[in-house]
Amino acid sequence: MSKETFSFQTEVSRLLDIVAGSLYSNREIFLRELISNASDACDKLRHNALTSPSLIEGDADFKIELAIDNKAKTLTISDNGIGMNHDDLLATLGTIASSGTGAFIEALGKDDKKDMSLIGQFGVGFYSAFMVSDKVEVTTRKAGEEEAWLWISDGKGEFTIEEAKRDERGTTVVLHMKKDAQEFVDNSRVTHIVKTYSDHISFPVTLAGAAGEDGEEAAPETLNEASAIWTRAAKDITAEQYKEFYHHSAHAFDEPWVTIHNHIEGVVNYTNLLFIPSMRPFDLFDPERKSHVKLYVNRVFITEQADGLLPPYLRFLRGVVDSEDLSLNISREMLQNDPKLAKIRSGLVKKVLGELKKKANKDAESYAEFWGNFGIVLKEGLVDDFAMRDKLLELTRFKSTDGEGLTSLANYVERMKDGQEAIYYLTGEDENQVSMSPHLEGFKAKGVEVLLLTDPVDEFWLQHITDFDGKQLKSITRGAADLDNVKSDDADAKKDDDKAEDAPVLDNLIAAIKLELGEAVKDVRPSKRLTESPVCLVADDGDLDVNMERLLRRTGQMTMGLPRVMELNPTHTIVKKLSERAGANGDDELLKDAAHLLLDQARISEGETPADPAAFAKRLASVMERAL
Ligand code: ADP
Ligand code: MG
DSSP, X not given: OOOEXXXXXXXXXXXXXXXXXXXXXXXXXXXXXXXXXHHHHHHHHHHHHHHOGGGGTTOOOOOXXXXXXXXXXXEEEEEOSOOOOHXXXXXXXXXXXXXXXXXXXXXXXXXXXXXXXXXXXXXXXXXXXXXXXXXXXXXXXXXXXXXXXXXXXXXXXXXXXXXXXXXXXXXXXXXXXXXXXXXXXXXHHHHHHXXXXXXTOSSOEEEOOOBOXXXXXXXXXXXXXXXXXXXXXXXXXXXXXXXXXXXXXXXXOSOEEEEEEEEEOSXXXXXXXXXXXXXXXXXXXXXXXXXXXXEEETTEEEESOOTTTSOGXXXXXXXXXXXXTSOTTOOHHHHXXXXXXXXXXXXXXXXXXXHHHHHHHHOHHHHHHHHHHHHHHHTHHHHHOGGGHHHHHHHXXXXXXXXXXXXXXXXXXXXXXXXXXXXXXXXXXXXXXXXXXXXXHHHHHTTOXXXXXXXXXXXXXXXXXXXXXXXXXXXXXXXXXXXXXXXXXXXXXHHHHHXXXXXXXXXXXXXXXXXXXXXXXXXXXXXXXXXXXSEEEXXXXXXXXXXXXXHHHHTTSOOSOOOEEEEEOTTSHHHHHHXXXXXXXXXXXXXXXXXXXXXXXXXXXXXOOOSSHHHHHHHHHHXXXXXX
């Protein structure tokens, strides 16, 4: 086959323009990217060789070799990894613009300083080679195949592919350094870069010795530690090295919020090096709830999706788990049922939750940030993981009417009022709306704190967990409000109590409203929870709670809402006046309209629409007309 010429896809070309055209302070990261690709290629082949050992026959020692040619001004990065065939080359280096290209260009665009170092995290790290080179040549041969290929580009819109010769499998990348990038054909500079960025690479990275006076080449020098970082003792690893590894292995670019590195010896031996990110990964809410912790068996990569290694509610974790006690050529299905894996899993869960507790106790502010990122995911465990429920509940944080910050249940309990027996909560969809809910009025007046829960998952775990520390968890939108025993501690609340005492008896009004609304309400009764609004709706004891019903209707799992209990505020002027009218004559149009309007008003205050918007508008107009 003769030489073929291809154009880069538009997106790649745009990326290359940016990469090649500007000056960056951190250009040296190109080497990290190319070494990372070489390492990935070795990992892939080692993994494939588990099932096809012949692929690495005769050459099982993976390595990455660097060489500098001072005359030609080239830097060469060579690996004996999986290599690429013609199709692979086309698919990966040039034509297929991964979604990462656009995302990276966007990320760069916002930042004046143009931080190139993120490029690898967007899956386009290879192109960083064009920051420093005006020509890149890739000679590659796929493991198990005979043909080799040469890919060449100057990064200016086109690349070529032609047949080539390569004696062994693997990939060689030759960078022809730009005039202003001569620093990268210097041994000590290259050595320094590798030690800085690539020390964690688990294959040896060597640099061929410079030719001496006699033309004789010195032996290549190994530049990195060349052992998997997690196998080393934690005390020998710097924070910077952990971070480099986290970025490399998780394709992340934030700081790890917590690093959890342990060697466990016991019934099952394993090592974990786990990271909790400080930022939300973009796929956190993927419906598949996949784990992103890589499983290794004796330092050989097995899978990134080991079902059963970690529960889905810890899917924000990144990093690796390595165990010599699992079988190397185990299939994924068998892995799932391996009791050793279950052991590892329960050990990991305990460890991670323990670390979280430590963080929560030590630095509440930092923990609040974690909670903001991942609390919504961790809470899934309250439903999923029965055994860990208590531990998870301790770690759970809540917004509340007590103030701006977050509270734990334990702290809530400490603040409970004399005579208060339950832990009160209000669930809803939106924080603003929830905090304005009329249901809160009576609680606020008595100074009783209410937890405000606005994540959809809250409704679900509240089905399973009904008490904490011997105190019932009680929704303030369901059942009667039992605030009578709670001692008010301020004068205003006392006044409200007095006001309630001379409130009218509502029997006639209640009878009239029931008659008018019929099936639309389950019951009508005087309210203990309202102090300012005239009316609200609550779920009857034992009925589906208000917000749960809302969720089910929104997701189409329920069509008709249940009739609710309507509560009237006996101290409200509207209710008082209506109550006076109710005794008087039998057929009162205004009273009938008012009954419907009160119901609709209660719905609106919950963010719902009136049952019949047209009728609502008509009634409102008619009542206003009469009032004017
Ligand atoms: P990423 O490494 O995130 O996939 P890159 O732009 O760095 O993105 O590399 C693109 C792809 O090119 C890789 O996914 C891989 O398929 C291929 N590739 C790059 N370098 C090598 C190599 N040395 N050996 C085999 N394949 C490689
Ligand atoms: Mg890469």
